[in-house]
Amino acid sequence: MAPVTRFAPSPTGFLHIGGARTALFNRLFARHHGGVFRLRIEDTDKQRSTPEAIEAILEGMRWLGLDWDDEVVFQSARAERHREVALELLEAGKAYRCYATPEELKEMRERARAEGRPPGYDGRWRDRDPADAPEGVPPVIRFKAPREGEQVIEDLVQGQVTVANRQLDDMIILRSDGSPTYMHSVVVDDHDMGITHVIRGDDHLTNAFRQRQLYEAMGWPVPAFAHIPLIHGADGAKMSKRHGALAIGAYRDEGYLPEALRNYLLRLGWGHGDEEIISDAQAVEWFDVGDVGKNPARFDFAKLDNLNAHYLRQRDDESLTALLEVRRTARGESGFTELQVERLLAGMASLKQRAKRLDDLESAAEVYLVDPPIAYSDQAKKLLTPDALSHLAGLRALLEASGWEREELEATTRQFAEEISDPPLKLGKVAQPLRAAITGSKVSPPIFEVMEILGRKSCLERLDSCLNGANFS
């Protein structure tokens, strides 16, 4: 039977990096086994769920390239069905009404803790006569969990994990307002959606035991579980949603490519021999959830950057130019002119070799985007000593008559430095100030390439403005 997996985020925050990895693994597992990957939005908490968050999650999934099958299931739309199952359990004597007040519950927990017992509900309404029900108190419905024995889960990642039933209390499946709780909805939905493999974060492991009890009470087949370890921050602390730039959109904004993030996330907790650069097709072919490690991984931006740089170099120049334009218009600035596009396309090959992220690429691309007079960095100014400026003045005269292919430009500059200049100079002595004058920066792509792309007119303009106006020393 082909497996059916699902990613089931709750829209109380944005899609974060841990959720993205969970979704990735679910998708890869399904694709690998020729199964189905579904998406369910767990929006049963009406107070905290927002339409913005739902949209952000869907957008994050799409951006990351995590396409899902079938329609998105909204848990809130299924409340009636959840209630129906809860009532069925009540009818069958596998659940009961409980009238305990929040104060009583709190006290129970405190006492249990003080006495060294597992904290939780003590079952005081479990076998009580319904006639004892207090007037006017709406009850919750609790699941009558087995008290003896144990729950054994054969987790695909964690291995066999056992918990004694006495550790688990009678959980609420229907709130006093009649709405279903998460623990209950998940089981009903996973069953109804035909989920065969529940792949989710390690933080749900203990939930699995309770959920297993419910499956059994309903006589439903228990799905396979795979609880994958959580991602930790660089400091080893857990990566909470509050930890700053962790929403998936933040990675996009900082200039990470979805394929780089996918590759990075895949290698967190999973490996395939010595493979580091793994294409989507290879990922589908190689990935199996059983190979996921049990130890939590720390998030390392340096490695992500390295992967991102790799995929940046891999991208074609057109798509990179388009990406740059999108970033720009997203800030409310105008798109590129024809000339700018022409220059970017010509220069992209060496530009992308120098960038780790799109924002690096963007600032490196500035050379081709600004009009003179250009701004000079402090380091560029340092390069433009009186001596250097006089060299540039000499070079300018030769440039006037030089061919403008990069090789010709280099030959001209070399000729000036090594033959005309007295005493002779090393190429760098002239090329560096030239770079500063043309680009306003100490670093850039090969200067003769930049000059070729910029064209004669623009370069001489920049040179003149540097030579005339400026006093850099």
Add this chain to the structure above:
RNA sequence: GUCCCCAUCGUCUAGAGGCCUAGGACGCCAGCCUUUCACGUUGGUAACACGGGUUCGAAUCCCGUUGGGGACGCCA
């Protein structure tokens, strides 16, 4: 407090009793390439948490210690 899980270079990992004087990648350091920066390339640094077993032999199996993490809501 109760229960559960984890433990190989700084980080991600390979390793399923001899192939391990522990491999790869990122980072870091150095060399080469070079008009800068990068790319590329060559080399280097660096780990089996600790203590007991089991075994002819343990990073790999068992137990304990320590250290990390997670779960214990009418949240999901």
